[in-house]
Amino acid sequence: MATGTPQENLRHTMPAQDPKVRAHNFDEVALGYDLQTAQEEALRCIQCKRPLCVTGCPVQVRIPEFIRALREGDLWQAVEYLKDHNSLPAICGRVCPQETQCEAVCVLSRRGQPVAIGRLERFVADWEREQGVRVPEVAPSNGIRVAVIGSGPAGLTAAGDLAKKGYQVDILEALHESGGVLVYGIPEFRLPKAVVAAEINYLRSLGVTVRYNTVIGKLYSLSELLQEYQAVFLGTGAGLPIMMNIPGENLNGVYSANELLTRVNLMKAFDFPNWDTPVRVGERVAVVGAGNVAMDAARSSLRLGAKAVHIVYRRSRDEVPARAEEVEHAQEEGIIFDFLTNPIAVLGNEQGVVAGIRCIRMTLGEPDSSGRRSPVPMEGSEFDMPMDTVVMALGTRPNPLVFTEALGLQRSRQGTAVARSETGRTTLERVWAGGDIVTGAATVISAMGAGRVAANDIDAYFHGGSSGYWVQESESEPA
Amino acid sequence: VYRILSKVTLTPVTTEYVIEAPEIARKAQAGQFVIVRVHEHGERIPLTIADNDVEAGTITVVAQEIGASTRRMKELNVGDGMASFTGPLGRPTEMENYGTVVLVGGGLGIAAIHPICRALRQAGNHVIGIIGARSGDLLFWEDKMRLVTDELIVVTDDGSYARKALVTVPLKELIEARTISRVWGIGPAIMMKFVSLTTLPYGVKTIVSLNSVMVDGTGMCGACRVSVGGRTYFACVDGPEFDAHQVDWDLLFSRQRFYLAEEKRSAELFEQTRQQKAEQEDAR
Numbered sequence: 001m002a003t004g005t006p007q008e009n010l011r012h013t014m015p016a017q018d019p020k021v022r023a024h025n026f027d028e029v030a031l032g033y034d035l036q037t038a039q040e041e042a043l044r045c046i047q048c049k050r051p052l053c054v055t056g057c058p059v060q061v062r063i064p065e066f067i068r069a070l071r072e073g074d075l076w077q078a079v080e081y082l083k084d085h086n087s088l089p090a091i092c093g094r095v096c097p098q099e100t101q102c103e104a105v106c107v108l109s110r111r112g113q114p115v116a117i118g119r120l121e122r123f124v125a126d127w128e129r130e131q132g133v134r135v136p137e138v139a140p141s142n143g144i145r146v147a148v149i150g151s152g153p154a155g156l157t158a159a160g161d162l163a164k165k166g167y168q169v170d171i172l173e174a175l176h177e178s179g180g181v182l183v184y185g186i187p188e189f190r191l192p193k194a195v196v197a198a199e200i201n202y203l204r205s206l207g208v209t210v211r212y213n214t215v216i217g218k219l220y221s222l223s224e225l226l227q228e229y230q231a232v233f234l235g236t237g238a239g240l241p242i243m244m245n246i247p248g249e250n251l252n253g254v255y256s257a258n259e260l261l262t263r264v265n266l267m268k269a270f271d272f273p274n275w276d277t278p279v280r281v282g283e284r285v286a287v288v289g290a291g292n293v294a295m296d297a298a299r300s301s302l303r304l305g306a307k308a309v310h311i312v313y314r315r316s317r318d319e320v321p322a323r324a325e326e327v328e329h330a331q332e333e334g335i336i337f338d339f340l341t342n343p344i345a346v347l348g349n350e351q352g353v354v355a356g357i358r359c360i361r362m363t364l365g366e367p368d369s370s371g372r373r374s375p376v377p378m379e380g381s382e383f384d385m386p387m388d389t390v391v392m393a394l395g396t397r398p399n400p401l402v403f404t405e406a407l408g409l410q411r412s413r414q415g416t417a418v419a420r421s422e423t424g425r426t427t428l429e430r431v432w433a434g435g436d437i438v439t440g441a442a443t444v445i446s447a448m449g450a451g452r453v454a455a456n457d458i459d460a461y462f463h464g465g466s467s468g469y470w471v472q473e474s475e476s477e478p479a
Numbered sequence: 480v481y482r483i484l485s486k487v488t489l490t491p492v493t494t495e496y497v498i499e500a501p502e503i504a505r506k507a508q509a510g511q512f513v514i515v516r517v518h519e520h521g522e523r524i525p526l527t528i529a530d531n532d533v534e535a536g537t538i539t540v541v542a543q544e545i546g547a548s549t550r551r552m553k554e555l556n557v558g559d560g561m562a563s564f565t566g567p568l569g570r571p572t573e574m575e576n577y578g579t580v581v582l583v584g585g586g587l588g589i590a591a592i593h594p595i596c597r598a599l600r601q602a603g604n605h606v607i608g609i610i611g612a613r614s615g616d617l618l619f620w621e622d623k624m625r626l627v628t629d630e631l632i633v634v635t636d637d638g639s640y641a642r643k644a645l646v647t648v649p650l651k652e653l654i655e656a657r658t659i660s661r662v663w664g665i666g667p668a669i670m671m672k673f674v675s676l677t678t679l680p681y682g683v684k685t686i687v688s689l690n691s692v693m694v695d696g697t698g699m700c701g702a703c704r705v706s707v708g709g710r711t712y713f714a715c716v717d718g719p720e721f722d723a724h725q726v727d728w729d730l731l732f733s734r735q736r737f738y739l740a741e742e743k744r745s746a747e748l749f750e751q752t753r754q755q756k757a758e759q760e761d762a763r
Contacts, residue, residue: 176516176523176565212563213564215565215566215568218506218567218697219502219506219566219567220506239697240698240699241699241700241701245711250706250711252736252737255701255702256701258699258701262699263700267522267694272745273547273744274520275520276520276521276522276548276745277522277694278738278741280738351733352733400698401716
C-alpha cells in the first residue's frame, strides 16, 4: 500500500506549453512524459491482484501488465500488452476521459491521486511511434472482401483487425482525408494530426486500401456494396450537428461546432490565406455547451484571435461533460465559464450578423433521464451579452445519408443504427455497425472497442458458419 | 485521378471542364452537384453537374472564375487532376411528366438547367428553356440547350445579342399565354428571387436551386443553412432544390455575402502570385 509521504500520493505532472503562449498557437498543449518520469510514475502502481482499473476501462486494456513492463524497461512488451485490447493507444491516451474510467477506480485515488494511466498509455504509444511501428504478422489472404465505411476510430480499428486476420479491406471515406472526427473534429493542439496519420500508414502497411471522396448513400448504396463485398462494417459516426432552434440561429456568425472545427482542422483555415478556406471569428465568442467539442471550439476561437471566449452552459460546473484536463486547460487559457445560463435567442445587427445573445438564468431541479439534475429557467432573469460569434456545441446525431437505399437496416427513433452490442450485427445480413452510429455521440475508446467486437464477429461469421444471428425486429423504425 | 479531359473557355468568365470520374458519371442524376477541391490547399467548392456521360465515364462542370479556387482551376491544363472530386451530392430533381414546363437559366445557371431539361424531356414533358445573361458575350451553350428543349428563348439584359429583356419578361408572357405546370429558375440568387416573384401571383409551382456556402457537402457542418417555409434546411442534403415561393431570400443573400471580404482577399493574393510568376518567367 502507498503509505508514504503525501508527496508519494501525487502523480507526476505532465509538462505543457505555457498557457499564455499556447493560447496563440495550434501546437500540442500537453507535451508528454519523458522515459524517466514515465517509469517513476509507473512505480506508483501497486499492481493490484484484482485490478479495478481494468474493469473501469470500456475495452479492458491490460493496464497493470503494460505498466509493469514499462517500469521494467521492456517497452516493446509494454506496447504489446497495451495494444492487445486497444488498437489506438496514442489517440486514447490523449482523448479518453480517464478520470471517469480507469483512473476513477484506481485504488490510489482513495488516499491521493490515481496512477496517471492515460499519460503512461500515451508515453508508451508515442515511444512506439518514434521507434517506427513494427508491422505485425498478417495472416495469409483469405480472399474475403470487407468494406469499412468511415475512417474514424471504429472503422480504423475494424479495418486493422480484419486486415491482420487476412481479410481484404477497403475503407470508404466520404471526405478527402482519413480519420473521421480525429481529423475534422479534434484540434491539432489536443491530437496532432501526425499521430492520426501514423495510424493510417500502419493500416496501409497491413494492406488496407482507403477510397477517399466516397459518400455511401450517394456514390454507392449499401445494397450495391453488398454485391461487391462479402461484409460491410458501418462506422460513420455521428456527424450531423444539433442546433438549438432558437430565433436568430441562422445569422451570419453562428456556427455549428462542426463547421467551425471542420474549417479549422480539416481545411486549415487557421492558416488562411495560405490555405484557401476562410473562417471568421470575432473578438467576443460564445460557445454553447460544455462537452469536449465545446472546449475544442472555445480554445480554437481563442487561437484564432478572439479576445473573450465564453462557455455558456445551462447546467452547473458539476455536470460539465468534458474531460477534466480539457476544462483545466481551457480555464488556464482564460476561457470564461457562464454556468446555469441558457441562450434563448441570437441577436443580430442590420447586416444580418451576430451582435449578441439573449440568455436566461437557470436553476437545477430534479434529476432527469440522464441522471443529471435538469436545468429549469428562472422567470424574468433574461439578459443580453454582446457577442460577435456564436458556436453551437450541443452534440451530434448520426448522418442519415448512409441509410439511403439500405432496405432492411433498422434505425432507432434517435436515428442510430440498431445493432447488437456483443457482435455489432445489424438487422441486415452481412452488415455490422459500431461506434457513434450505434450509440450516438460517445467516446473514441468505445468506438474503438465496437470496431474490434465487430471485426471478431465478422471473422466468426465467416469461420463459424450459422452460429450467429442478426438482430430481431425491435422498437425501431425501418430505415 | 479526376483528370481534366477537356477544357473549353465559354465566355470571358466561364470555363467548361470535362472531368474523368466514372463512378460519379454512372450515378449522377439531374439536379445534383459535386464538391471540388482544385489543389491540396484548396477550398471545397460546390459545382453543379452540367452533364454526365456514363460510357465515357465523365462529368461536365462549368465554373465561373470568381474566387481563388475557380481561378486556379482555370490555370489547370488538360491532363491535370483535381485534388478531389466528390459526388454526386444533393437530392436529384423530382422527375415526372408535369406537362409543359419552363426552365430559366441565368448566367452560370444555364449549365445547371441543362441536365434537368434533358431529363424532363425524357420524362415526357414539353420543355421550354429561357436562357439569359447580362450581354451576348456572357451567354453560352445555346446550341447545346436547343438539343434538350422543345422551345428555347434567348435574352440578354443589354440587347447585345438576341432579345433585349430580363429572363422574367418572356417567363411572364409564357405563363399568361399558356398553361405552364412547373417552372425551374437557376442562376444568381437575385435572379432566382425575381423568377419566384414573377410566378407567385399565378400560383405556378416554382423550383430553385440554392447555392449557399458549403464546406463538406454531406450534411456535416450546416454552413449551407437556408430557411424555407419557416424551417431551417441544409441545402447540401435537403436540397439544393426547394420551393421558390417558400424561400427566405434575404437570409440567403446575407449568408452568401459573409465571406466576401476573405474571398476577395484570397482571389487578389492568387492574382498577385500569378503575376509574379509570369514576371519571373518573362525575366528568364
